[in-house]
Amino acid sequence: MAEMTHRTPADATYNLKKDNLTAIGQVEQFFFREEVPYGMALARMALCATLLWTMVYRWQHARELYSTDGAIAQLSVTFGQGNYLPELSGTAVVALASLLVLALVTSIIGWKTRISLSLVLVLYGYFALLDGLSTMTKYSVIACHILLMLAISNCGDVWSVDNWLSNRNRRGIWPLQPKVLRRKSAVWPQMLIQLFIGIVYLGAAATKLHTAAYFTGDQLKFWMVTQVNNLHPLGDYLVLHPGLIVVMCYVAIIWEIMFVFLVFTKWGRPCVLFLGVTFHAATSVTLGLYIFPLVMFSGYLAYLRESDVQTLFQWSRYLRRRYAGVFNASAFDVSGWALPDLGGWRPAIAHYSLLLYVCTILITMSAGVQAENWLDPYGLKRPEGPYELKAISHAQAGRYFQQESQIREEDRVFSLRLGTATIAGIVIDPRTEFTQGDTVLAQVALAPPHGDVFLECVLCDGAGKLLHQEYFVTPRECDLVTFRLNMCGAVEAGDYEIIIKVNGREAQRRSFQLAAGACEVVK
Amino acid sequence: MQKRAPAIAFIALYLGVLGWGIVAHTFSIGVNSHVGMYFIVWDMFCGWSAYEQRNHLIAEGQSGQFYDVSSPPWGDVHPYGPRERIHYDTYASHAPRVVQNVLKHTVHEPIVKVYYVEELWSKKFNIPDQYWEANYQETKNRHSYFNTRLTMTNDAQNVVAYQNWFNKMQYNSYMDNPKLQQMAQNCRQFFRPMSVFDPNVIMNANTIPAGGVDTSPIVPVNYEVSRP
Numbered sequence: 094m095a096e097m098t099h100r101t102p103a104d105a106t107y108n109l110k111k112d113n114l115t116a117i118g119q120v121e122q123f124f125f126r127e128e129v130p131y132g133m134a135l136a137r138m139a140l141c142a143t144l145l146w147t148m149v150y151r152w153q154h155a156r157e158l159y160s161t162d163g164a165i166a167q168l169s170v171t172f173g174q175g176n177y178l179p180e181l182s183g184t185a186v187v188a189l190a191s192l193l194v195l196a197l198v199t200s201i202i203g204w205k206t207r208i209s210l211s212l213v214l215v216l217y218g219y220f221a222l223l224d225g226l227s228t229m230t231k232y233s234v235i236a237c238h239i240l241l242m243l244a245i246s247n248c249g250d251v252w253s254v255d256n257w258l259s260n261r262n263r264r265g266i267w268p269l270q271p272k273v274l275r276r277k278s279a280v281w282p283q284m285l286i287q288l289f290i291g292i293v294y295l296g297a298a299a300t301k302l303h304t305a306a307y308f309t310g311d312q313l314k315f316w317m318v319t320q321v322n323n324l325h326p327l328g329d330y331l332v333l334h335p336g337l338i339v340v341m342c343y344v345a346i347i348w349e350i351m352f353v354f355l356v357f358t359k360w361g362r363p364c365v366l367f368l369g370v371t372f373h374a375a376t377s378v379t380l381g382l383y384i385f386p387l388v389m390f391s392g393y394l395a396y397l398r399e400s401d402v403q404t405l406f407q408w409s410r411y412l413r414r415r416y417a418g419v420f421n422a423s424a425f426d427v428s429g430w431a432l433p434d435l436g437g438w439r440p441a442i443a444h445y446s447l448l449l450y451v452c453t454i455l456i457t458m459s460a461g462v463q464a465e466n467w468l469d470p471y472g473l474k475r476p477e478g479p480y481e482l483k484a485i486s487h488a489q490a491g492r493y494f495q496q497e498s499q500i501r502e503e504d505r506v507f508s509l510r511l512g513t514a515t516i517a518g519i520v521i522d523p524r525t526e527f528t529q530g531d532t533v534l535a536q537v538a539l540a541p542p543h544g545d546v547f548l549e550c551v552l553c554d555g556a557g558k559l560l561h562q563e564y565f566v567t568p569r570e571c572d573l574v575t576f577r578l579n580m581c582g583a584v585e586a587g588d589y590e591i592i593i594k595v596n597g598r599e600a601q602r603r604s605f606q607l608a609a610g611a612c613e614v615v616k
Numbered sequence: 617m618q619k620r621a622p623a624i625a626f627i628a629l630y631l632g633v634l635g636w637g638i639v640a641h642t643f644s645i646g647v648n649s650h651v652g653m654y655f656i657v658w659d660m661f662c663g664w665s666a667y668e669q670r671n672h673l674i675a676e677g678q679s680g681q682f683y684d685v686s687s688p689p690w691g692d693v694h695p696y697g698p699r700e701r702i703h704y705d706t707y708a709s710h711a712p713r714v715v716q717n718v719l720k721h722t723v724h725e726p727i728v729k730v731y732y733v734e735e736l737w738s739k740k741f742n743i744p745d746q747y748w749e750a751n752y753q754e755t756k757n758r759h760s761y762f763n764t765r766l767t768m769t770n771d772a773q774n775v776v777a778y779q780n781w782f783n784k785m786q787y788n789s790y791m792d793n794p795k796l797q798q799m800a801q802n803c804r805q806f807f808r809p810m811s812v813f814d815p816n817v818i819m820n821a822n823t824i825p826a827g828g829v830d831t832s833p834i835v836p837v838n839y840e841v842s843r844p
Contacts, residue, residue: 151693157688164710164713164714164716166714168654169651170709171707171710172651174650226695226701226704226705226710227693227696227701229654230696234654237655245626281627285627285631289634292634292635292638293658295658296638296641297658297659297660299638300641300659300660303644315665315666318739318740318742318743319664320668320697320698322696323696323697323698324697329744330747332743333743381697384696470690472690480688480689480690480721480723481723481724482675482685482719482722482723483687484683484684485683485684487682492760493672494733496762497762498788500761500785504738507740508740508752540739540740541666542782542785542789544786544788544789569786601752601753602754604753
């Protein structure tokens with residue numbers, strides 16, 4: 094266990110306060126202390142693998158998405174500024190898309206890392222700007238920022254083909270090997286990624302502060318039930334528990350604001366990073382976001398310091414020894430992993446590495462163009478000729494041209510919930526059984542744009558006899574109305590129904606049972 | 617220090633740009649002034665409405681036959697899930713090029729006109745059946761609203777834009793107020809230029825076919841006439 098408490102020089106240099114430095118000295122140490130870029134190498138591999146997943150799919154549609162032979166949707170058009178970027182022919186775009194896929198692969202393995210990452214940055218940014226509909230999203234932007242930092246960092250110094258080819262310290266890539274073998278570099282690109290992620294969260298919090306509907310949970314509720322992303326089973330369930338959503342909203346915004354201030358402190362860092370991982374993982378099952386969390390997790394790897402990676406390796410070594418008899422110990426011995434020694438071939442490969450790289454690029458681009466030509470994305474070379482337009486029936490076409498000037502009354506109400514307790518104005522204990530003496534809260538969530546509506550809450554007994562009626566003139570900006578019905582006094586135990594009417598027409602109803610309670614029944 | 621000067625300059629510039637993004641976004645200063653702002657403004661949470669939207673591109677042939685142009689016959693792109701690419705064109709900015717591309721690569725009769733139609737329904741109908749049954753006593757009866765957002769000629773040129781459905785509903789709710797209606801009437805000038813942003817354009821447009829039924833032909837009519 095002695096190894097577990099071993100402190101490295103990297104630890105000592107990171108602890109700014111103990112060094113009694115001036116403010117400038119602390120800033121200098123913050124950006125310019127030197128470490129082995131393990132975190133950046135991991136971020137490089139994870140981010141490029143994620144982008145590779147997205148771009149391999151888009152490669153087959155490259156002609157359609159990014160070329161003049163397709164339907165380019167430049168982001169600048171959405172900003173009302175016309176087409177900013179040059180648009181290329183189908184063949185050129187397919188060649189560049191193939192190059193992008195290759196550059197992502199070479200970035201993952203770390204072959205000509207800086208050139209590869211620069212190519213990825215330029216090409217991915219270009220394609221994303223060309224396709225504002227289906228390539229450019231905020232995760233693309235975040236990925237571009239991280240790629241920029243990776244391209245100017247020395248993330249190819251470890252765990253890369255470049256490192257293997259350079260004969261200097263190919264045995265020194267593992268954290269527990271002697272420090273004289275490790276190649277250190279200034280950490281400022283890594284620190285900029287860390288700051289960048291904190292600033293993104295701060296900006297996201299600013300957006301939420303601008304959005305009043307965020308704090309009522311409405312924004313998140315409607316997002317959770319939207320079907321434009323992937324499947325989100327937990328979101329479908331949570332949408333019926335808006336009280337939980339409101340609590341999550343408050344936790345999320347507090348975490349987003351605090352992130353950048355806590356992530357550079359000793360105890361704050363693991364806490365906010367753990368919350369971040371939880372938050373982004375939750376967006377997968379609640380909102381159907383798959384790529385966004387992976388991009389953020391890749392960025393999170395930049396928070397790994399040299400000392401963290403060393404600690405992880407010490408743990409793995411400890412576990413290997415501890416459970417040597419249980420598992421195959423060699424399976425955990427990653428520090429022994431190395432690319433094969435090709436003997437006399439390796440210096441030759443290293444010498445011609447750039448030439449090989451250029452040749453690989455040219456071959457990949459040509460092969461990509463040939464493959465796409467063979468795939469014939471528009472089906473122009475089919476024996477039966479180009480595709481025909483899909484005809485639709487008159488009935489179907491007529492349906493598209495129905496124009497209604499008003500929304501149905503039942504569509505103005507999103508949900509009706511009965512309960513007795515609220516958090517932030519939201520009913521949190523939905524139920525269908527009450528006891529005499531309870532105050533039943535009938536909460537109506539309206540779906541904007543509902544306009545100004547006359548809302549009625551009608552209480553009926555089991556036989557449908559009207560017992561009580563309340564109404565509320567709801568202005569267009571009000572999306573939540575709660576009627577309070579005191580079940581004490583004249584209301585006997587039995588079955589009841591609450592009916593919500595909008596502009597005189599029934600929109601929703603809920604049945605409930607009232608059990609006898611301690612409250613005196615006044616006849 | 618001299619060796620570090622470029623790095624220091626880069627750090628200062630980069631953090632300055634990110635900082636400007638935060639300030640611009642927080643105080644709403646020129647957030648949409650330039651496409652570059654998209655790279656420094658973090659509005660990942662904007663405008664999720666209570667209605668689910670789908671977009672349809674419908675082409676009208678010379679024979680009166682209608683065609684679906686929104687789904688290319690060679691297969692669609694599904695960028696972020698099961699939805700097709702055209703459904704992410706929220707502002708109807710890119711539809712003309714999508715239309716051009718589909719028409720260019722398919723065989724078809726001469727096309728007279730293409731319509732970009734929004735379809736919307738309340739998102740409560742997206743709730744899975746098992747949760748619906750547990751939380752709603754009503755039968756699940758989804759109703760779609762349709763709104764013609766753009767019309768364009770066969771070459772996807774001469775695009776005429778109309779209000780989106782949300783603005784239209786909002787406008788209708790304002791116009792439910794008779795006092796406001798009267799004031800609008802009083803303020804209206806006798807001579808004025810036609811504007812695509814004016815709701816009157818859609819009301820008077822003689823170009824949008826009215827809803828048809830199975831057997832009756834779809835003929836262009838004045839939308840104002842068809843209003844209830």
